[in-house]
Amino acid sequence: MDFLGRVRHLLFSCVLINGILVTFQAKEEVLLDMKATGGELGWLTWSPNQGDRSGWEVTQRTLNGSQFYTYSICNVEEREQDNWLRTTFIQRRPSVSQVFVELQFIVRDCNSFDGASLTCKETFNLYSSDADADVGTAFRKGQFRKVATVAPDEITKKNDMRINTETKVVQSLSQKGFYLAFQDIGACIALLSVRVYYKACPATTKSLASFPETVAGGLNQQLKKVSGKCVDNAYSEDLPHIYCTAEGEWVVPVGQCQCDAGFEEVEDACQECQPGFFKAEASRDKCEPCPANTQSQDSRSLFCVCMDGFYRALTDPVTGPCSGLPSAPRGLVATPNSLTPGKLLLSWQPPEDTGGRSDITYSVECHRWEGSQHLPCGEKIRYDPANTGLLDTKVSVSELDPYLNYTFTVEVHSGVSMFPSQPMPHSFKPQSSATLNTSLHYTDPPKITSMRLVERDSTSLSLSWDVFPRPRVQSQPIRYELAYRKKDNKIDVTTYVVLKLEKNSVQISDLSPGTAYLVKVQALGDDGNQGVSSLEEQFETLSEGQLNKTAVILAGVVAGVVTLLILIVIVFLHRRNRNTHTRQGPEDTYFSSPEQLKPLKTYVDPHTYEDPNVAVLKFATEIHPSHISKQKVIGAGEFGEVYRGSLKAPGKKEVAVAIKTLKPGYTEKQRQDFLSEASIMGQFSHQNIIRLEGVVTKFKHAMIVTEFMENGALDRYLRDHDGEFSSHQLVGMLRGIAAGMKYLSEMSYVHRDLAARNILVNTALECKVSDFGLSRVLEDEPEGTYTTSGGKIPIRWTAPEAIAYRKFTSASDVWSFGIVMWEVMAFGERPYWDMSNHEVMKAINEAFRLPAPMDCPSAVYQLMLQCWLQDRAKRPRFGDIVSLLDKLLRSPDSLKTIADFDPRVSIRLPSTSGSDGSPFRSVSEWLESIKMSQYSENFTRAGVVTMDQVLQMKNEDIKNIGVRLPGHLKRIAYSILGLKDQTSTLSVFAV
Structure with a gap:
């Protein structure tokens, strides 16, 4: 049996072992499974020399009654092999842009072939091709793009068969389906299994929000945002969402749902509150049992109602307990003041039952008896401390009339006293007041407390006096006895003239001019008893000469008053005229003197x-x-x-x-x-x-x-409208910010966190200073500062002395305003780019200052540099800044001179290098480094896919691919300029 035959035989015995090794945790949807097909695969084979060799071969086996197919090839001794194996058309779901291809295969060791080591290969290639329809047997390898070169981890040596498992990713699928193809270039390969699948995050419910099954994103979309909806009887102010990872896992749920009022969370659902429980508002909390003296007979209760005879005050929370009415105060007594006639002390004990409340207060009501009439005491009665809202169980009452009967009623109050008294259990009805009848009796007549001269002339004296206690209108009038005599040094002979009076005033007539008289008065009781007489007091009638002199003095006083009024008017008019001529306009100075007028109003911390x-x-x-x-x-x-x-x-x-x-x-x-x-x-x-x-x-x-400021924070607004505003408009925004800061500094106030993110913009592009969370008041002295031992400091916006010594002044706010100017002219660019805080502090201490932004007027940049002077005493004041900006706005030509701009510094590009110093690996990586990644597809559609092509682009080329905004166009153009400069470096300190 040849090697290929032995491979096929051994593959058949290894399939079961390999089949149990592959497991997946995420949900996988299979599009193609070579093992599970169970029939003829119908895959297309192609070779350039079909007549010489057939290329890939298919072998059929039977395993447990099921058909099993494998593909293999072993043309290791022939040169220039190009053998293709293409799958059938694989349908793609519309939302699937990335699939995984799991391969199981065997590769023979080239050293095991005699004489073929020069032509033998140990790898093969995986290709893919998008298509909107099945092309049948038509095959053009130019339509395929390479996915990966597949290399084995373990190589089979003769009879020692080693099965490899590799998973490759096919991305950027966009048409209705696709083909996979395997290219052999001279290896001895057996393809056991091909499984094509995509990953999905399964449908789930998290934090009371349900999320649908979602296809996982590709490598370019590692996290896919998925919106969900709250479960029944749940609510969320923000739409809940979650992220599906490329591995098919849910992460980072945002916007938790809360069960509605009357419902509680039970196992990812909202269940209604049971009778006897309530929940007042939407939250993640559980239903609570009804508080004291309340009840709930229905489910879904938002609150528990009060039981009969119990109430809630208007200020009580609806979720709190109910309370009853307080009982009456006890032991009301009146104690007269022996030292002060007409005064007594009312005291009592608290009620036995407060109704379960702590907001107990008391009020006192007074009535007097005059015959059979029961009348209010009126406003002349004095209470100390008051007669209502009493927290203590006593009150002092004064200015009472003698010989009258009084009725005092003390009433107890609580938060529920406004409700009517209802029958309580066991027919008990609480009383809320206690009543006391009392009277004040005096056996002695009132005392004379003072005597005074009302008017006098040469023959008469008009006198009046006070008594204690004072008589009431309704009481019996007091009679008085007045005695007077001429002042005489002869003590042994004393003659008084005595007058009986029924009021506390008298006019004594028929007196001698220029004569001193001694007068005394005493009150008479009802029984004729005489009270204590006042001390003798001396009063003197006027002489004839004194009358004339008095008239002269009076005329002189009138003349003096008229003269003084005339002088006051003259001085006032003179000062107002002088202030009008000496007032300094804001445009008359650039750097003001330290002596400035304080504002009329000063900030209070x-x-x-x-x-x-x-x-x-x-x-x-x-x-x-x-x-x-x-x-x-x-x-x-x-x-x-x-x-x-x-x-x-x-x-x-x-x-x-x-x-x-x-x-x-x-x-x-x-x-x-x-x-x-x-x-x-x-x-x-x-x-x-x-x-x-x-x-x-x-x-x-x-x-x-x-x-409400419609356009939100200034930094974000400028980034969203990069390049859309002229320099004149930007300077107008800065003028508004400077005017606001001038007002704050004149209020003796320092902001400490002035930055574009803390400036708000309305539809009229009017800028307003906001966010006073870090602000503190300045001290009164000219060098007033706010010093703190700790706390966060916004390093990129903070003056060096404030960073080093926590020394904040209006001068440090001026430094921050300079940074705001740079942010505005750079359309929201981050100050100091991606430098760390430590690098920023080191650079500032070494005299580095931010370079001029692109297209920044020279006059504006020079003002920034003035704001960033190391010596804070030399920085301009906000009044100076407003004056200069006004001048620039009135003279638009002054904004035409542009400050020098260096793209290597301002755009922070490391030439043709990435963040690690190596050349940019792709156009998308370069665009992301300059924050222009939104144009990646524009470059791709235009066929600009390499950095070499980028370096050849001109301004017209950039416009033609769809970059229209002037600011974006300049950023990309200057970036290409920086890329061409091979001497550019990552560090800004080298420039």
Whole structure:
């Protein structure tokens, strides 16, 4: 038996062993299986000299009643072999662009053939060809493209048969079907098995979202994004999706679904809450048992209702327990104040039953008895600390009338006191108030507390005095006895004139001019008893000369007041005129002097408040959530998601807004940090600073609501519109940013994170500064800084002194503005490209500065370099920057002079090298390195498939393949220029 016959014999005995070795974990869909066909394969064989040799031969065997076929060839002694074996037409599913070809074969060792070692080969080739229809027996090898050279891992030596298994990948399938072909070039081969299959991710349910079976992507699409849908009774704000790998495995689920309110997750499904349980909102949480004093008799309950006689306050969460009405306070007593007439202390004990609540307060109500009338005490009664909202079980009551009866009622309140009292079990009905009747009796007349002169002339004195306690309007009038006499040094003779009065004032007439009188007053009781007399006080009538002198003085005072008013008006007008002439316009200076006027308003750091919530309420407007409508998620911040929505405040028209939310499960510190940004924004009012509409703080979900900027972040917007704006438009954007920063610096405020990603753009291309999360206030001194011992720093945008010493000033913001200028003129390019942070810091310290972007005006680049001066004192101020940009905008010709541009530096190309220094292996790799991979298909369709062809392209060639945007056209053209320069290097420091 020859070698080929022995191979066929041994193959037949090895098939079973080899058949159990192959296993697959991913789901595989087989398109062709040579072993499982069981009949004539009908594969086409072809050789250039069909008459000499037939090429590949097919052998049929029977195994366990099934037909088994193999193909073999062994023309090792003949030169220039070119023997082809082509499969039948293999149908392709529309979504399959890549298939796997598993081969089992035997290759004979060439050394085992005598005299044939020079012509013998130990490999064969695998080819493929796309086709829209079966071409039958027509065969043209020019239509096939090579997939791989197949080489054995183990070579068969004589009787020692070794079966090899190799899997190759056929990619870029796009037509209705395809053929596979095997080319022999002079080897001794036996092809045992050919199995063609593709991989798919099986249909699955993950995180309450179902995903369909999905064909795995090819090598050019390692991860295929697949959208799913939530299972029944589940919800997700974002469409859930997952990724299918090229190996047919699901990875990285995104956008978890949550069971609706009233449902809980049970084994990848949402099951309704059972009676006695509830779930208030959509979440991944389980249903909870009903809280105290509540019940739920139905399934799918969103909350549990209160039992009879129990209630929830309006501010109580619907998920909380219910509580009953409090009982009445106990032991109400009144204790008079022995030192202060007309004052007493009310005290009581708390209620025995608070109804299960802790928000207990008390109120006091007073009534007085006048005969048979029961009247309110009125506003003249004083309570300390108050008569409502009392937390303590006592209150001081003063300004009470003597000899009157009073009724005091103390009522207990809680959050549910507004609800009517309902019968409780065992017919118990709580009472919420306690009543006390009391009166104040005084046996002594009131005391005179003070006496004063009301008016006087040469013959009369008008006097009045106060008494304690004060008489009430409804009480009996107090009678007084007044005695006065001339002041006389003769103590042994004292004569008083006594007057009986029924009011606390008197006019004494018929007195002598220029004479001193001593006066005293005492009150009289109802029984005629006299009270304590006041001390004698001296009052003097006017003399005739004093009357004339008084008139002269009064006239002089009037004249002086008129003169003073005239002088004030003259000084005011003079100062206003001087300020008008000396005010300096923004265009009158380039670098201003350090002495500048402070703004009228200065920023207040909310972190200085002991309670950050106070700062929020002071600087931000509270918005009710019902006035806000969320529409679409547009991003995610540090604390939660960001929505586009609308705000419809009462009496105002509806406006579009951006809504920042606080993610569930936050800590109190996270909430305070979240709202601190609103406390900062609320202090600013400028057209180039993002406007705060308000906040939501008094409800469960905290929110910050700002104006909506339609075009989003500046860096992304510029990247999406690369090359579409003129230099004049870009400078206009920079002018707006500089104006906003000038306003902030005049507020004594430093931003610390100024970057294009933190600038927002509206439809009018108006730029506004945003994101105040890293911001801090400057101190009052001119060199004021914010110094921190830690925290993240955006290295690429931060001044060297801020990186080295954590020293942040408006000058460090100016450095950051220079980087923003570079980002804008480079249409959103990443500063310092792919350099690491360490490389960036080292380069800056070695005096490297970013080169001019492509087509950047020279004047703009020179301003960037001024912003990047090492000495911060020499950098321009934002007022200077605004003035210079205004000049450039007013003189468009000043923007025509373009700064020098070096593509080797600006595009960061390593000549014709990849990231590892070796030549680019493909056009797609080169395009990806310059971030222009979206044009890969354009180059392929144009037949530009090698780097040599790329180097021959001119601007017209680039346009002809479909590159139209000016910015993209320049990027590709400058990249080719850099590729041609063989001296270019990867490191920017060599330039």
